[in-house]
Amino acid sequence: xREAHQDAVARVSEERLWRRxxxxxxxxxxxxxxxxxxxxxxxxxxxxxxxxxxxxxRNFEVGVDAIGNLFVRRPGHDAAAAPVMTGxxxxxxxxxxxxxxxxxxxxxxxxxxxxxxxxxxxxxxxELVAWTNEEGGRFPPCTMGSAVYTxxxxxxxxxxxxxxxxxxxxxxxxxxxxATPELxxxxxxxxxxxxxxxxxxxxxxxxxxGKTIGVVTGIQGLRWxxxxxFGKTDHAGTTPLALRQDALRDAVYVIHxxxxxxxxxxxxxxFTVGRMLVTPNSTNSVASHVLFSVDVRHPDPVTIDRLGKAxxxxxxxxxxxxxIKVTPTLRDDPCVFDPGVISAVExxxxxxxxxxxxxxxxxxxxxxxxxxxxxxxxxxxxxxKGVSHNEAENAKSADLAAGARVLxxxxxxxxxxxx
Amino acid sequence: xREAHQDAVARVSEERLWRRxxxxxxxxxxxxxxxxxxxxxxxxxxxxxxxxxxxxxRNFEVGVDAIGNLFVRRPGHDAAAAPVMTGxxxxxxxxxxxxxxxxxxxxxxxxxxxxxxxxxxxxxxxELVAWTNEEGGRFPPCTMGSAVYTxxxxxxxxxxxxxxxxxxxxxxxxxxxxATPELxxxxxxxxxxxxxxxxxxxxxxxxxxGKTIGVVTGIQGLRWxxxxxFGKTDHAGTTPLALRQDALRDAVYVIHxxxxxxxxxxxxxxFTVGRMLVTPNSTNSVASHVLFSVDVRHPDPVTIDRLGKAxxxxxxxxxxxxxIKVTPTLRDDPCVFDPGVISAVExxxxxxxxxxxxxxxxxxxxxxxxxxxxxxxxxxxxxxKGVSHNEAENAKSADLAAGARVLxxxxxxxxxxxx
Numbered sequence: 001x002r003e004a005h006q007d008a009v010a011r012v013s014e015e016r017l018w019r020r021x022x023x024x025x026x027x028x029x030x031x032x033x034x035x036x037x038x039x040x041x042x043x044x045x046x047x048x049x050x051x052x053x054x055x056x057x058r059n060f061e062v063g064v065d066a067i068g069n070l071f072v073r074r075p076g077h078d079a080a081a082a083p084v085m086t087g088x089x090x091x092x093x094x095x096x097x098x099x100x101x102x103x104x105x106x107x108x109x110x111x112x113x114x115x116x117x118x119x120x121x122x123x124x125x126x127e128l129v130a131w132t133n134e135e136g137g138r139f140p141p142c143t144m145g146s147a148v149y150t151x152x153x154x155x156x157x158x159x160x161x162x163x164x165x166x167x168x169x170x171x172x173x174x175x176x177x178x179a180t181p182e183l184x185x186x187x188x189x190x191x192x193x194x195x196x197x198x199x200x201x202x203x204x205x206x207x208x209x210g211k212t213i214g215v216v217t218g219i220q221g222l223r224w225x226x227x228x229x230f231g232k233t234d235h236a237g238t239t240p241l242a243l244r245q246d247a248l249r250d251a252v253y254v255i256h257x258x259x260x261x262x263x264x265x266x267x268x269x270x271f272t273v274g275r276m277l278v279t280p281n282s283t284n285s286v287a288s289h290v291l292f293s294v295d296v297r298h299p300d301p302v303t304i305d306r307l308g309k310a311x312x313x314x315x316x317x318x319x320x321x322x323x324i325k326v327t328p329t330l331r332d333d334p335c336v337f338d339p340g341v342i343s344a345v346e347x348x349x350x351x352x353x354x355x356x357x358x359x360x361x362x363x364x365x366x367x368x369x370x371x372x373x374x375x376x377x378x379x380x381x382x383x384x385k386g387v388s389h390n391e392a393e394n395a396k397s398a399d400l401a402a403g404a405r406v407l408x409x410x411x412x413x414x415x416x417x418x419x
Numbered sequence: 420x421r422e423a424h425q426d427a428v429a430r431v432s433e434e435r436l437w438r439r440x441x442x443x444x445x446x447x448x449x450x451x452x453x454x455x456x457x458x459x460x461x462x463x464x465x466x467x468x469x470x471x472x473x474x475x476x477r478n479f480e481v482g483v484d485a486i487g488n489l490f491v492r493r494p495g496h497d498a499a500a501a502p503v504m505t506g507x508x509x510x511x512x513x514x515x516x517x518x519x520x521x522x523x524x525x526x527x528x529x530x531x532x533x534x535x536x537x538x539x540x541x542x543x544x545x546e547l548v549a550w551t552n553e554e555g556g557r558f559p560p561c562t563m564g565s566a567v568y569t570x571x572x573x574x575x576x577x578x579x580x581x582x583x584x585x586x587x588x589x590x591x592x593x594x595x596x597x598a599t600p601e602l603x604x605x606x607x608x609x610x611x612x613x614x615x616x617x618x619x620x621x622x623x624x625x626x627x628x629g630k631t632i633g634v635v636t637g638i639q640g641l642r643w644x645x646x647x648x649f650g651k652t653d654h655a656g657t658t659p660l661a662l663r664q665d666a667l668r669d670a671v672y673v674i675h676x677x678x679x680x681x682x683x684x685x686x687x688x689x690f691t692v693g694r695m696l697v698t699p700n701s702t703n704s705v706a707s708h709v710l711f712s713v714d715v716r717h718p719d720p721v722t723i724d725r726l727g728k729a730x731x732x733x734x735x736x737x738x739x740x741x742x743i744k745v746t747p748t749l750r751d752d753p754c755v756f757d758p759g760v761i762s763a764v765e766x767x768x769x770x771x772x773x774x775x776x777x778x779x780x781x782x783x784x785x786x787x788x789x790x791x792x793x794x795x796x797x798x799x800x801x802x803x804k805g806v807s808h809n810e811a812e813n814a815k816s817a818d819l820a821a822g823a824r825v826l827x828x829x830x831x832x833x834x835x836x837x838x
Contacts, residue, residue, distance in 0.1 A: 093701055093703065094701055094704070095698070095699040095704070135701070136702060137701035137702075140702050202657045203657035220656070222656070224702060232809065233514055233809045235781070235782055236689060236693055236716075237621070237639070237641070237714075237781045238621045238622035238782050238805065239622070239689075239781075240686045240689075241688075241690065246691070248695065255671045256675055264660075267659045270660070272655035272665070273671075274655055274702050274704050275700050276667065276695060278695045280512060280514040280556070280693075281693070281694050281695070282513055282554075283643060284555055284556060284808065285693050287692075293702035295655045295656075295702055297655075361656075362656045362657030362658075363654055363656035364656060388653070389653055389655070389701075389704040390654075390707075
């Protein structure tokens, strides 16, 4: 590692990084050390303002694009060179933790600040991005900001998505953008030289193996569906069961059948029904409409394709009295990261004498979309017992700092590679 | 029938009764001719005010008790005599119709007004009651107003019940009572000589048999439960299924098992899961908590007892990974109406030359609780295809008027019986 780069890495502050995590964790804090910071909510806006404040303290440029992705830029000395980018997201699950997403943003800011404090000149600019609505918990689907930024999906396709309270994304987005009117407007899909995202693992592998750094090789594929069951509401006391079109009863049959479809002795398939809305949702009335989500994932392209294709026919066959509508809402094939970025992360770990291992990601990340437009990789750090999407999510301050150091070294290598 | 009574019955106005139904149907109107008039909502308050206005136009006394049950009274000439009472409810299901409940209130008002216009003197007072929260759609359980009035349940037990938006019944009730501060306060459980409730059948028997009047013999028994499944939220992409405590998955297993428990070749058992709330309710997160309702009914006391007792062990056995909590929320044994009131209704039908049949009620009604404190009966009129708890609920104006005439005659017979 060059001496200047070593100097930058040495300026990564574990104390400052932890303190910023705790400050962000207060925004949307919920009992049990958790965070509820829904995308495009007042809490999300507050977190954005805190990040913008920290970036301005170092005189970094801040911009925003049409879907609210926030960009913090430290210029390079080659005006024509595309930036090296890092980042993650500030939004959380409804009952999420203090590290999922926000770690990648704060580690990226720590890297930019350490490089800046060390006075290291880079050929390429280094940019930090905070993607809008990575979680999809309020407005499905997830990884929306990076999907739109990379051109994989159109912004217009998402504007009418509504949250559980009926608020359209269009309005929540407008409110978020209006809260920071001073930011420079950024176009979508500007050229990017490379992208590295730091994240907690959200699984137990690193902890179980006693490793500090996960060198992420790719992301498993997924299929999301929204399944609607259309029944008829009736009086629960008078209507014979044979005459009913009970949407909740059929939803239960469909979910049962999908459990059977995805049964897997190796426990590799991930199948989840996490969201269900019942209408009219009254003890006394047969349900007329049920909407539920389906999330299926697998690392093998052939298996995820087979399972994804089987969801609709399996659901149709299982419904007994109601009509159903199956809408695919997200489709990501397994993604393989760039060997050059994987090597840069692995090399940085080795030079910093950190115990690392290669592993795939079980969760989706914005890196999946970035991999479509530029060489991409990820850095994982351990989280306690692999718990995530849960208030109890936890990580060690030393591991977070180690990840930020690897990120700093890898960003510098990529930003100065062709010099 | 006495001549004076015949005169009163002749003054029942089909046109006025229908017009009042249509006026009430505008309060909380929803698309498809439906009504959403939740108990203790602004719409409920508006409906109460309209009813009070009509009662005042005839100089009837209006009173209210601590749970908001409204009483309209036409005095008798024997100051010591307990009243004959009629009524039903003004609240509706979230996607309810224009006749369920409100018919019994308007038919009762029509009877009082017809008797008053005819100048018929009665020994006993005749009272009309509009019970609070019969549906239980917003604040479970149902038939709350009559349960409290008759002393079957205590008001205090219900004050902390919350609706789906987290509003406590205590606050909604205070708001409702504050909207009509001028009303006289009524004590609970004052003596009642007899109670007759008019209602649409909410089932297909009268229509299929070509009858106008149902002489109701009793009400089937029911058991309500609130079942909670306690799991653990986790990331849907990373957590192996074997390590999950997925509350929604276990809820599906439990509901499936309860379907098996209540399977009945004669299609007499009524089993409904109509309400389900999922936490955190996100596509991407394993559900940590699911709450759902169970409603089981049967006319036979032995069968409903057996089924009710089997719900909790069946649910416990079906849950695979989560702990569950089963809370009984309502328990009503099958009820048999008073032979004297049944005869009075049947006699009135015959004297008015209306086609009638005896039948049990599939739905619960406030009459069930009134039967515990006084001789009680009900009058059913047909509704289209038996559809109820549905926007498409419909009834014929002529049938509604016929029921009001039977009610008028039966009330007069009971109010003057011991003269």
